[in-house]
Amino acid sequence: MSGGMSGPVRRSASPRRLVAIGVTLIVLLSPFLWLLQMSFKSNDLILQFPPPLIFTPTLQNYASLWQGAFAASFVNSLMSASFSTALALVLGVPAAYALSRWAGRGKHALSFAILVTRMAPPIAFTIPFFLFYRWIGLLDTVTGLVLVYTSFNLPLVIWMMQPFFETVPTSLEEAALVDGASTRVVFLHIVLPMVAPGIAATAILCFLYAWNDFFFALILTRTNARTAPVAVVNFMNYEGWEWGKIAAGGSLVMAPVLIFSLAVRRYLVSGLTAGAVKG
Known part of the structure; x- marks a missing residue:
């Protein structure tokens, strides 16, 4: 074997591990992301069922807080x-x-x-x-x-x-x-x-x-x-x-x-x- 192969070998993450990491991140971050998107909705959109995933965001809630x-x-x-x-x-x-x-x-x-x-x-x-x-x-x-x-x-x-x-x-x-x-x-x-x-x-x-x-x-x-x-x-x-x-x-x-x-x-x-x- 050549001496060039003696260094440490880095292995890329397997697809299964990447999928597991992605699912874990989605589960952990979903409550925060859901709360964040709610903050850019009006009360009428928040109470609408089923909740709309595509909407026109508004900063009115944040403006009301700081005022x-x-x-x-x-x-x-x-x-x-x-x-x-x-x-x-x-x-x-x-x-x-x-x-x-x-x-x-x-x-x-x-x-x-x-x-x-x-x-x-x-x-x-x-x-x-x-x-x-x-x-x-x-x-x-x-x-x-x-x-x-x-x-x-x-x-x-x-x-x-x-x-x-x-x-x-x-x-x-x-x-x-x-x-x-x-x-x-x-x-x-x-x-x-x-x-x-x-x-x-x-x-x-x-x-x-x-x-x-x-x-x-x-x-x-x-x-x-x-x-x-x-x-x-x-x-x-x-x-x-x-x-x-x-x-x-x-x-x-x-x-x-x-x-x-x-x-x-x-x-x-x-x-x-x-x-x-x-x-």
Whole structure:
């Protein structure tokens, strides 16, 4: 055999695999695509049976949303989800690093205790949060939502990031310290770049939790800090359900999550799997 054949052989995907992938994509994307096409229809077309597949699209539903109170609710969701995710990462990533390097007794007990705080159902904290916020004046504020989401995302950040830090060899840190680098420089310039996929995956999960939250936003807000999921529900009223606005609002609510996920897609898969492997 010639030496030119020694390289790796790339096999193209079989037709059956391509068909399976195509069917899976259609099944997974069909609800989103159906919602998206509904957002470009009038209510009369949406209620028409059988539903027309060919129609003249309209932007009236989106225009009605942004001319009303939905625009402010969308901004409130974006601010509360972004700030709470950033704050949880700023506080949780160093805490996870410190916990991963802790060699004393009680490390696993503390890790489990942090995780247990995330297991409690949100309804268990509703009345304490409501009464405390009313006392300090944080009801119906974006700041109040940021604090709530951060308190629930912080244990998730610590629990997810700890395995990633444990995969970083301590010999690298020790070598940098011997060369004169400070602990801050070692953490920022050596350790953090190595766990970037884990940070990206954790950030997506934290953002998803805050962005999709409905329960706390419904209880702790009224008008000033109302979020997008709560605003979409308001289109379901006694006079009738405004299906066009509901579809347009649902499409807009999904858009930031899709954009954020696509922006960090090359880190997402490796981030969700790398932390599970040590050594």
